[in-house]
Amino acid sequence: MNDSSTEPQSTNFIRSIIDADLASGKHKKVITRFPPEPNGYLHIGHAKSICLNFGIAQDYPSAVCHLRFDDTNPGKEKSEYIDAIKEDVRWLGFSWDDNSHHTSDYFDQLYAYAVQLVKQDKAYVDSLSAADTKAYRGNLTEPGIDSPFRGRSIEENIDLLERMKTGEFAEGEHVLRAKIDMAAPNMNMRDPAIYRIKHMAHPMTGDKWHIYPMYDFAHCVSDAIEGITHSLCTLEFEDHRPLYDWFLDELKTPAHPQQIEFSRLNLDYTVMSKRKLYELVEDGHVHGWNDPRLPTLSGMRRRGYTANAIRDFCSRIGVTKKDNIIEMSVLENSLREDLNSVAPRALAVLDPIKLIIDNYPEDQEETLAGVNHPKNPDAGTRDIPFSKTLYIELSDYMDDAPKKFFRLTVGREVRLRFAYYVTCTHVVKDDSGNVTEVHCRYDPETRGGKSEDGRKVKGTIHWVSAQHAVTAEVRLYDRLFTIPAPVAEKERDFKEFINIDSAQVLANCQLEASLLNANTTAYQFERQGYFCLDSVDSKPGSLVFNRIVTLRDSWAKKK
RNA sequence: UGGGGCGUGGCCAAGUGGUUAAGGCACGGGGUUUUGAUCUCCGCAUCCCAGGUUCGAAUCCUGGCGCCCCAGCCA
Numbered sequence: 159m160n161d162s163s164t165e166p167q168s169t170n171f172i173r174s175i176i177d178a179d180l181a182s183g184k185h186k187k188v189i190t191r192f193p194p195e196p197n198g199y200l201h202i203g204h205a206k207s208i209c210l211n212f213g214i215a216q217d218y219p220s221a222v223c224h225l226r227f228d229d230t231n232p233g234k235e236k237s238e239y240i241d242a243i244k245e246d247v248r249w250l251g252f253s254w255d256d257n258s259h260h261t262s263d264y265f266d267q268l269y270a271y272a273v274q275l276v277k278q279d280k281a282y283v284d285s286l287s288a289a290d291t292k293a294y295r296g297n298l299t300e301p302g303i304d305s306p307f308r309g310r311s312i313e314e315n316i317d318l319l320e321r322m323k324t325g326e327f328a329e330g331e332h333v334l335r336a337k338i339d340m341a342a343p344n345m346n347m348r349d350p351a352i353y354r355i356k357h358m359a360h361p362m363t364g365d366k367w368h369i370y371p372m373y374d375f376a377h378c379v380s381d382a383i384e385g386i387t388h389s390l391c392t393l394e395f396e397d398h399r400p401l402y403d404w405f406l407d408e409l410k411t412p413a414h415p416q417q418i419e420f421s422r423l424n425l426d427y428t429v430m431s432k433r434k435l436y437e438l439v440e441d442g443h444v445h446g447w448n449d450p451r452l453p454t455l456s457g458m459r460r461r462g463y464t465a466n467a468i469r470d471f472c473s474r475i476g477v478t479k480k481d482n483i484i485e486m487s488v489l490e491n492s493l494r495e496d497l498n499s500v501a502p503r504a505l506a507v508l509d510p511i512k513l514i515i516d517n518y519p520e521d522q523e524e525t526l527a528g529v530n531h532p533k534n535p536d537a538g539t540r541d542i543p544f545s546k547t548l549y550i551e552l553s554d555y556m557d558d559a560p561k562k563f564f565r566l567t568v569g570r571e572v573r574l575r576f577a578y579y580v581t582c583t584h585v586v587k588d589d590s591g592n593v594t595e596v597h598c599r600y601d602p603e604t605r606g607g608k609s610e611d612g613r614k615v616k617g618t619i620h621w622v623s624a625q626h627a628v629t630a631e632v633r634l635y636d637r638l639f640t641i642p643a644p645v646a647e648k649e650r651d652f653k654e655f656i657n658i659d660s661a662q663v664l665a666n667c668q669l670e671a672s673l674l675n676a677n678t679t680a681y682q683f684e685r686q687g688y689f690c691l692d693s694v695d696s697k698p699g700s701l702v703f704n705r706i707v708t709l710r711d712s713w714a715k716k717k
Numbered sequence: 718u719g720g721g722g723c724g725u726g727g728c729c730a731a732g733u734g735g736u737u738a739a740g741g742c743a744c745g746g747g748g749u750u751u752u753g754a755u756c757u758c759c760g761c762a763u764c765c766c767a768g769g770u771u772c773g774a775a776u777c778c779u780g781g782c783g784c785c786c787c788a789g790c791c792a
Contacts, residue, residue: 170730195792197791230792231791231792284790292788292789296719297719297788299719300719329790330790343721344720344721345719345720353790394786395786395792396787397722397786399721421722432792474729475730476741479722479723481722481724481784482728482729485729485743487728488728488729498754498755499755505752532755533755562753575751577751616753618753619752684752684754709755712753712754715744
């Protein structure tokens with residue numbers, strides 16, 4: 159008997175390629191890599207790549223996935239990001255064991271390979287200004303023109319490169335370029351830069367270097383050095399692949415990894431680029447990288463998303479080469495599925511109004527048992543105090559209610575969850591007509607929420623005993639943007655579409671007493687959604703809950 | 718208008734010449750239910766277009782059309 163989970167592993171075209179490579183004997187074991195640049199926080203788009211790369215490492219025998227920080231640009235990178243990135247990957251449930259690397263680990267080897275290229279007359283030091291380089295490159299329809307420095311001798315190039323390395327020249331004075339073809343239809347092959355001068359200390363190598371390698375050169379060589387078999391990246395690198403292969407072929411590296419491209423993840427009603435997320439953070443539209451409305455992994459974690467849900471989501475969306483915009487409902491479905499199975503239930507009134515049971519004794523109090531999880535008896539029950547004055551949800555009462563409104567209106571009977579049946583008798587309103595109190599009578603024969611006579615009560619509402627309630631702040635989050643594809647609006651700035659109601663703060667929520675001891679797991683507030691303590695702002699004396707996601711609401715749809 | 722990709726239902730996505738064209742999400746409807754939740758049952762496409770090859774095409778060929786990416790000394 160094998161009782162291990164038989165969870166179907168979604169396959170994709172990349173796994174098919176790997177299967178074929180293993181079958182043909184091209185590779186004995188698979189090595190992938192996840193190569194973030196430490197210049198910002200990871201988002202759910204990265205999670206897709208992480209699940210793909212680390213997922214392959216998990217599923218194939220003796221396969222591994224390296225974590226590699228692509229730190230070739232000290233002008234943009236900070237070591238602070240490294241720990242955050244590691245934390246996010248770990249939180250998602252993946253490990254890299256002792257395979258955490260930095261591209262900067264290979265700077266010496268990279269340089270030696272560059273020298274080799276020069277010696278093969280496949281690279282040269284160019285002294286054109288940045289502006290001239292651009293002008294010489296041509297454009298999409300016109301070929302470029304050779305730089306006047308393209309014909310320098312190997313000796314001169316070696317000398318110049320060495321002096322670039324030792325910091326003899328100013329930034330921008332020279333650049334090492336591959337000698338390929340200035341007329342190539344693929345712009346990437348028009349003598350791309352290999353090294354540029356940057357008089358800048360590097361987080362890992364300090365002030366050792368004055369030149370830093372470019373992505374196209376560093377990435378393929380690093381992959382080769384690490385023995386990566388399949389180098390998975392996103393679609394925009396597709397026309398870099400000829401260059402990736404050119405470098406490795408010219409350098410005759412011991413290994414020649416295969417670059418395979420897949421489409422990046424796009425989610426509707428949000429943005430997914432580091433630059434745009436940075437803009438939202440910098441301009442104060444959200445409160446930091448871990449704002450619960452952001453699709454960053456740190457924001458989602460704070461919001462209450464589970465790693466399980468994100469992994470499940472990634473397996474559901476698949477991996478292809480097609481541009482896509484995934485609907486938020488797919489993510490929410492993965493989330494609800496996970497949360498529903500594990501979240502303990504609780505009663506919480508977010509928008510309270512008093513419900514007074516006129517025929518319930520003034521000073522009486524009793525304790526009722528609430529089921530912690532309807533599908534899991536092992537979760538047990540908890541005590542919930544009940545008394546004459548309760549809080550119920552304002553929206554659970556309506557003056558002129560339609561027949562299909564299964565809640566309170568004068569003359570209608572509902573069940574108070576786990577408690578009694580109550581029938582609404584009248585309401586009290588203030589001068590402006592707002593309901594301030596709902597009055598009702600209860601049926602003592604319905605304790606626990608069931609009646610002997612088999613009478614049907616269609617509606618069940620949640621409540622909290624006023625004198626026992628815990629007051630807390632609850633933050634309700636909604637989509638960050640008002641349109642599905644804010645970045646697709648070419649003529650307008652995506653920030654114009656920010657949803658100004660994306661974060662609603664309710665300061666006077668009334669929670670059942672047991673929530674006073676809430677821990678860090680997610681709870682389902684019955685009939686409302688899933689909530690968890692805010693890891694940043696919640697304090698023992700003043701609880702703050704985040705709404706992770708609402709429950710499905712078919713009644714709301716009908717209305 | 719150079720080069721590289723992509724085009725299967727509202728959104729994803731299987732499918733690789735013979736299947737009633739998987740599955741998920743969404744949507745619509747029925748049942749169960751002390752959460753209008755969960756669970757459950759049912760419904761929901763002829764494959765961008767046009768020709769062609771073939772007994773037979775989403776799958777092969779030809780020609781269109783549409784969308785995305787590339788002119789950083791960013792990654």
